[in-house]
Amino acid sequence: MRRVIAPIAQFLLIFLNPSFVWSCPFCHSDRATEVRAGIAQTLGNPALVLAAASPFLVLALVVIILHCGFERGERL
Amino acid sequence: MKQNLHKNDLRTAAILFGIGMGGFIDGILFHQILQIHNMLSNRFFPDSLVNIDINMFWDGLFHAATWIVTAVAIYFFWRAGINHRTVWSGKTFVGGIFLGWGLFNFVEGIIDHHILQVHHVVQRASGLTQLLWDLAFLASGVLFILIGSSLIKRGKVQAVTQAVPTRSGVYDEAELSPPH
Numbered sequence: 001m002r003r004v005i006a007p008i009a010q011f012l013l014i015f016l017n018p019s020f021v022w023s024c025p026f027c028h029s030d031r032a033t034e035v036r037a038g039i040a041q042t043l044g045n046p047a048l049v050l051a052a053a054s055p056f057l058v059l060a061l062v063v064i065i066l067h068c069g070f071e072r073g074e075r076l
Numbered sequence: 077m078k079q080n081l082h083k084n085d086l087r088t089a090a091i092l093f094g095i096g097m098g099g100f101i102d103g104i105l106f107h108q109i110l111q112i113h114n115m116l117s118n119r120f121f122p123d124s125l126v127n128i129d130i131n132m133f134w135d136g137l138f139h140a141a142t143w144i145v146t147a148v149a150i151y152f153f154w155r156a157g158i159n160h161r162t163v164w165s166g167k168t169f170v171g172g173i174f175l176g177w178g179l180f181n182f183v184e185g186i187i188d189h190h191i192l193q194v195h196h197v198v199q200r201a202s203g204l205t206q207l208l209w210d211l212a213f214l215a216s217g218v219l220f221i222l223i224g225s226s227l228i229k230r231g232k233v234q235a236v237t238q239a240v241p242t243r244s245g246v247y248d249e250a251e252l253s254p255p256h
Contacts, residue, residue, distance in 0.1 A: 035133075038129070051187075055183050066084075067087075
C-alpha cells in the first residue's frame, strides 16, 4: 500500500505545488495574459454569452414541447 | 398524464441523442478536424494564437453543452428502459436521432450563422460561397427533420399494428413489452 501511495503523494507534491504551478512559463507569458483578458472580455459580454447559449435554449424548448406530445393527434 | 409523458421517453431520448451527435459532429469534425470554423470565428478570426485560444475556450463550452444534452439523453433512455409501457421501435429511435440532428443543424444554422452571425460554416470563404455553405447546412437540417419525422410516423404505425387488444378491447402498448 505504501509503495502505491508514496509515488502518488510525491507526484502531487511536485506538480500540485503552487510554486510549481505559478512558475509555469506559459502562465506568465504575454500570450496567456492576452488570452485570459480575451476570455474574460467575451464572458463579460452578455450578448455574446446569450448568442452562444441561444441554440441550446431553443432546442431545449423544442424538446420539451415534443416530449409533452404537442403534435397532431397526440394530447397530454 | 405522467404515464403519457413517460410513453415518449424513447423518442425524447433519441431526439436528445440526435442533438448531441449533431453537436459532436459539428464540434469534432468542423471545429477540430477540418477547422473550417470555430464558435466565435466571425468575431475573433482564428489568424493569431490568441484568437485561436479564445475560440478554443468557447469551443470547449460548446462541447460541454453538447455533453450535457447527451447526458440528459442517457437519463431518458434509462427511464424508457425501466418503463414497461415503452414500445421499442428501431424506426422511432433512428427517426428520433435524425430529427434531433436535423433540429440541431436547423436551429444552430438559423441562430448562429444567419441571425447572430457568430460564425459561418466555412469561415474562410466569403460572399456567395459562404452563404451557399450556410444554406447547405440549413438544408441538411430540413432533410434530416423530414427523414426523422417520417421514420417516427412509421414507427407509430408499426407499434399500433403490432399492438394486441386487451380484454376491454382497447389496444395496450404495455402488452408489447416482455414480462418483468
